[in-house]
Amino acid sequence: MAETKSVKKKESSKLPTPFEVSMMQVEKAAKMLKVPSDILNFLKVPQRILRLEFPVIMDSGKIQMFKGYRVQHNNVCGPFKGGIRYHPLVGMEEVKALASWMTWKCAVAELPFGGGKGGVVCDPKAMSIKELERMTRRFTKELANNIGPDVDIPAPDVNTNPQVMAWIQDTYNTHHYNNQTGVVTGKPVEIGGSLGRNEATGRGGFFVINHAILKGHLKGISQIKGTSFAVQGFGNVGSNFAKIAFDEGAKIIAISQVEGGIYNPEGLDPHKVEKHIAKTGTILNYKDAKNIDNTALLATKCDVLVAAALENAIRGRIAKRIKASVVLELANGPTTPKSDAILKERGITVIPDILANAGGVTVSYFEWVQNLNHDSWTEKEVNEKLYFRMTKAYDGVFVNAKKYKTDLRTGAFIMAIDRVVKTLTLKGFYP
Ligand code: NAD
Numbered sequence: 116m117a118e119t120k121s122v123k124k125k126e127s128s129k130l131p132t133p134f135e136v137s138m139m140q141v142e143k144a145a146k147m148l149k150v151p152s153d154i155l156n157f158l159k160v161p162q163r164i165l166r167l168e169f170p171v172i173m174d175s176g177k178i179q180m181f182k183g184y185r186v187q188h189n190n191v192c193g194p195f196k197g198g199i200r201y202h203p204l205v206g207m208e209e210v211k212a213l214a215s216w217m218t219w220k221c222a223v224a225e226l227p228f229g230g231g232k233g234g235v236v237c238d239p240k241a242m243s244i245k246e247l248e249r250m251t252r253r254f255t256k257e258l259a260n261n262i263g264p265d266v267d268i269p270a271p272d273v274n275t276n277p278q279v280m281a282w283i284q285d286t287y288n289t290h291h292y293n294n295q296t297g298v299v300t301g302k303p304v305e306i307g308g309s310l311g312r313n314e315a316t317g318r319g320g321f322f323v324i325n326h327a328i329l330k331g332h333l334k335g336i337s338q339i340k341g342t343s344f345a346v347q348g349f350g351n352v353g354s355n356f357a358k359i360a361f362d363e364g365a366k367i368i369a370i371s372q373v374e375g376g377i378y379n380p381e382g383l384d385p386h387k388v389e390k391h392i393a394k395t396g397t398i399l400n401y402k403d404a405k406n407i408d409n410t411a412l413l414a415t416k417c418d419v420l421v422a423a424a425l426e427n428a429i430r431g432r433i434a435k436r437i438k439a440s441v442v443l444e445l446a447n448g449p450t451t452p453k454s455d456a457i458l459k460e461r462g463i464t465v466i467p468d469i470l471a472n473a474g475g476v477t478v479s480y481f482e483w484v485q486n487l488n489h490d491s492w493t494e495k496e497v498n499e500k501l502y503f504r505m506t507k508a509y510d511g512v513f514v515n516a517k518k519y520k521t522d523l524r525t526g527a528f529i530m531a532i533d534r535v536v537k538t539l540t541l542k543g544f545y546p
Contacts, residue, residue: 198272319474
């Protein structure tokens, strides 16, 4: 009996999986919207799951088996769309959650896409470039009949980049004897990528927070100039956000990577920090700053904490120690539901991931439109269109949050689910 109790206690103290979190978020918003339960049952689960085991010849000449996933969550609003992640800890539950968030993110941004996501369990940092290429090409061959410009369109995510997208595009076209540029987005500009895509997630996040500030929605913050930011994660998303915000007058006082962070209350220049990382291979020991650990970064006294690393970064006791008045979620799923509730109780505004980081998939959509029309737009055109979409999405989320007397996250899910349910109702179910 005592043992059962302690097992139960242990289980209840376990974090919910990212997919369980995504289901809770959907259920909460669907309840407020009064979505019928039979429709909700369809929206919660992925439509299709591919689990692949495939061989790759390593530089040593030995064959190594790799595990890969592609989850196609929902295509009611258009082809499945979502990134591919390379990471040693990629798992099915995580990919299912990320695919589901893509469905809702695309709906918030009013894009004609559904949601998908993929991943390969690997440690790209321990692989040579040739091994990465062979692994990507073999993974793509296994996926080739299940992706395509009108079916499912991958893009970069953690540890994948434009070069990886170029290999996917080439392998897909070789497999199909075709020349489709729109099979992936986030590819190099030379082979059909869009100007502005690389910076788009960070830029979109900047447009959202700046718009919220200008609308007077963020207590105690009246302009971007001088507003202090702590940025967790200095990869594609975090570094571009930090550089764009810095160039607009924001004060970036702390930045971290997986190995730790740096802090200077007078402000850091993220352009120089980037050069320091390129030169030394780490963010630590930057001349004008003090080294801090990853927990200290989250607890930095600042106006805005930017979560731009991975899921569940804000969990456990840390939610009680956050001193920022706003959390901007540029990563997917960085806040656990328990921490979300604590932040709400403490009056900290959370600008949710499915709104804040939608800039990446929005410019991916622009890239796809350019590809389908054999066209290319200027960076100015891309950024203006991005600004229009991100600020419109923010306004929609804000209105829904007010209408349903709820937080921005639930407002965003309400807006997204409402759109998908309306589309689904018009299309009906094939008998
Ligand atoms: P990336 O691989 O380029 O960068 C990830 C960064 O996070 C690295 O700097 C890494 O050192 C850091 N990091 C990892 N664990 C950390 C920890 N515990 N503490 C501090 N830093 C840590 O990945 P990215 O493309 O920038 O993606 C970051 C997040 O944004 C992910 O959640 C991703 O799903 C999401 N996202 C990315 C895009 C995109 O366009 N790349 C779009 C939408 C959402």
